[in-house]
Amino acid sequence: MRSNVLRHNLLTALLLGPATAWLVVFLVLPFVAIAVFSVGQRAPEGGYQAAFTLAQYVNLPARATAFWNTMVLAPAGALASLLVAYPVAYYLALRAPERWRLILLALVVIPFWTSLLMRTYAWMYILGGSGIPALLAYGGFEDVRLINTPGAVLLGIVYGYLPLMILPIYVSLERLDRRLLEASADLGATPVSTFLGVTLRLSLPGVMTGFSLVMILLLGEYLIPTLLGGGKVFFIGNALVDLFLQSRNWPFGSAIAITLVLVSVVVLLAANRISTRLSGARRVDLI
């Protein structure tokens, strides 16, 4: 008996060991470093100087616009992705012919094999003056400007994060018990009320997983606004890049990073609670 328990414990340690070591070295330690930096001071030539002050946190309002832009972009981008992703996931899970399903799913995932930077650069040329606007000019629509607009940023976000939204929704729809749909129809529900009352409701865990996954990634987004928004739209990710690489105000950047982590945790908890409530008593695993 005893040796069994021992073996069990050893196995657990072996299984969890690598992940724990990885998280401690690459997540916990950097996080502690950033927490220490955030109560420090900017050295006269930039960088970090040891101190104990909350001045960096008091200064947070200096990036209020960036926080605000991010708080608007992240839910808006996630919502737009959701609106595009849901019909696709619905089709893949419930309507697509069985033999095509895997191929179609693969098509959703394949763009991930190329770096997001490359794909965003490609969009710069598609939306730029020699791309779609040039085609439109042939059709008589002169001076259409697409690149460096908020619309271009939104498009880039939806494009970049779509697979992350489609896959969890697909999984929850795929597990849906079809007999429930038949029962609903037998009891006289219209297709619309079956969709709203059964399908949508049961797929909510997937929706919330996808939504919070995309939203959390968007909270740190800086590449797409820079490349497709022309650097005119300033998000918290852009503020962080500037603070660490340009003005080298590491303590202030650290304070912002800590605040961003706290905000992300609050968002996760709220999303978790909402989806638990909406989908009844079922527990939802967000990640």
Added chain:
Amino acid sequence: MSKSYRDGLPISPEKFVDQLMRLKRGSIGRREFLGLTGLGIATAVMARELGIMPSPAFAQGGLGDRMSIATWPNYHDPATFENFKAETGVAVEVNVFGSNEEMLAKLQAGASGWSLFVPTNYTISTYKKLDIIEALDMAKLANFDGSQQDPRFTGEGTIDGVAYAVPKNWGTTGFAVNTKKLTKPMTSWKEFWDTAMAEGDGRTMVHDYQLTTIGNALKYFGFSFNSLKQDELAKAEELLLKVKPHLFAVSSDYQPSMRAGDAWMTMCWTNDGAQLHRDIPEIAYVIGKEGGEIWTDFYAIPKDAPNKPAGYALLNYLMDPKVAVKEHLANGAPSTDARVNALLPKEVLANPILYPAADLLKPLEFGAAATLTDPGRAELMARFKSA
């Protein structure tokens, strides 16, 4: 973006960068680009970034077999490094940067891995103060001849009589205009900013760089490019916030947009101006008559350089006028070395973008060290970008 000079890749790094630059200019499609470059490059870059590449092995002559340099985009003739490798056996890995602040941040963070880098004049005193650059052993730089250097450009490499950096080339910061789109001739920063809010609405770019964007806004009012005075910076901020909604982009990567015709006017450095004008003659390069920035880029060696012997060897090689002249023909920026100028073709020396008239150069200012590290200007830039 990094280039690693290694054999056995599906495409050579130079070709990859060539193709990438062509892609950026829009002269090839993405599909063709991916086909030409191959995804193998991704694996190669990953291996290097993750530090799988072993540290330099020291073989013949104590130079090792590899070193790394930090520099600016499109700033060298790739053949230079190939020839250096053929002569010394040292492969040079090139790291490309977008701003002096970024280079400084990397060196401050430590373990940059560079054995040579290319800082701009106004940063050198800060590097010295932080004690992260090497006092150069001039005995190892036989090809450098201080007496042949134009003193106007070279002073800031030497601090208290000790040389910490030797000059590479100089240049100016002006603006580029597409004269087919904006036909009114322009000569001043006042016209630049006013046009950005009128005919150039939605077609103008400014640098994503506090030194030049704030500096050139200060020139609108005739203040110093380097001003740190509260009231003068407040006026510059007012102008920047007024112009912001009219801008096409805040970005230092302006060549693709100018080439595609999306942008008609942009803040611009000498060598970019020369390249744009060479390929698209209607793009003119203007130095604001109120002044603006003049700069010199230097070579320096970090204190923690992993391969100092190779750093010195490459620096000495680059100081050879026969090598330097090819470098200058490739990157287009004017040289500080009279021996190099003597070897340059006449039409290069006659190019007014590279060698502007003396009265245009006169009001230009070198960036000041205090401007680089001033937190007030950094916050101003953040307010401008988030407005």
